[in-house]
Amino acid sequence: MVEWLLEPFQYGFMLRALWATLLVGVVCSVLGTYVVLRGMAFFGDALAHTILPGVVVAFLLGLPLTLGALVMGVVTAIGIGALSQHDVLKEDTAIGIIFAGLFALGVAMLSATGNYTVDLTHFLFGNLLGVSMTDLGVMSVLGVGVLMTIGLFYKEFLVISFDLTLATTMQLPVRFLQYLLLVLLAVTVVVALQVVGIALMVAMLVTPAAAASLLTKRLSTMMVLSAGIGVLAGIIGLYSSYYLDIASGPAVVLAATGLFGLALVGSRALPQIE
């Protein structure tokens, strides 16, 4: 049994994949509680797709992919945020237009290069086994940054998520906090890019947090549970990927989906966690 458990990690790339998965499991799931509570799932999905042009440009210029993703992610997060403040279009329509347009631009740019299909697959569904030490370093710095920022603004984020009018009467910097949350979402998407990829990103943002929301009615507990579920999904996914020889990104997402199913069944039978 121990041998079975340790076997995958005799390879350096599997060990790096494990650390990357654990990191993403925690960061995505903790930020995901805000995504679920604030109804930002579509926004998160769109944001993941809009970073593609940035990633492709970085890829073609031989720059770090994270850099391209980060710049593009933060710019579109703020752009979509600003657009939804205006009333030209409904928010989801505006997001849909930008999301599809930028994603198409990314695919078009990539299609002009030689190794189109393989690269696109990596961007769309992750390339967990290709995570380098440098990637891991950048992901860790960004991921810890996201978690620390959530820690610093926990009570302010709670107020703007629960009751915007209260935030206004207390003269909190509402607009700043809303944008900060969008930027954190963009950074989180960048952190998870290589693990689950663009197309499956929304699953890591939403599924563990949604599972946790079924089990508790307290935000702090929900964050901890969500992180636990995200980590567990990462570990289960990685083993399934190794032993069943399936793509790692989808394996992690399927594990998260399975855990959500268990939480759904369990929430009917178990009392809520304080």
Add this chain to the structure above:
Amino acid sequence: MAFLWQVVKKREGIAHESPAVRVTDVSVRYGGKRSVPLGRTGGGLALDNISFTVETGEKLAVVGPNGAGKSTLFKLLSGVLGPSEGDIEVFGGAIQEHTCVAYVPQRSQIDWSFPVTVADVVMMGRVNHIGLFRWPRRKDWQIVDACLARVGATNLANKQIGNLSGGQQQRVFIARALAQETELLLLDEPLAGLDIPSQEAIFEILDGLQGDGVTMVVATHDLNMAAERFDQMLLLNKRIVAWGKPKEVLTPDYLMQAYGGHLHMTHDEQQQPTLLVPDSCCGDEAEGITDIRTGLVR
């Protein structure tokens, strides 16, 4: 414990020379910065050139038919919405200069499934007293406990907010306003859907706060209750129809102007005229008609 009393019990420090609220020539237009609601044409007025003041320590009832602009007025007073024209002062300054305005929303506006406990909700009122980058300290939790005690909700502290009754929900949000150290309390339909004992409990709390010098503005559609329980009334229908003591405001003439065709008049046994006003803008005239003198729904 002395500081707790200062926060929750007596706050004699509330002594302002300016009135608590001064609204001067304020109009609000639809289709300004925000989108025009469906079915309304752009440029229409939600509030038309209104002016009034609320003195410190006063309890003002805002009444009027549905769509009269009560909610818009509350958005103005809480600073969520800016006036298209005119000027609003709170304690002699801009609303943005104050953190003492507390807004207790209509119960229907709150997501009751949100994962927070009663104590968490009350603690939200402390957020800007705690300050940026800080977590609640023991003093803050003591204040939360004291605020809950003041509204008789100590035993609810660890309950999830979805498990409260209507009256309990309302009391918890008043406790949050106390934690905010409010001097101007805005309550939007606080009694809607509550049974008589719950309404009484809320009024006991509000009367206590008034004794401490807290100014209150309360939206309600219950004219009878407003007449009995409030110092001042504001009868609104986009413009101010009448403003003053309840008996000056609740005249057949003013009510007719505010409620238009939805007003009904009969004579009782002593041949005294009795006004009947529907609880809300009526579709079916047979239902929900309140006798303003007896408070009985016929």
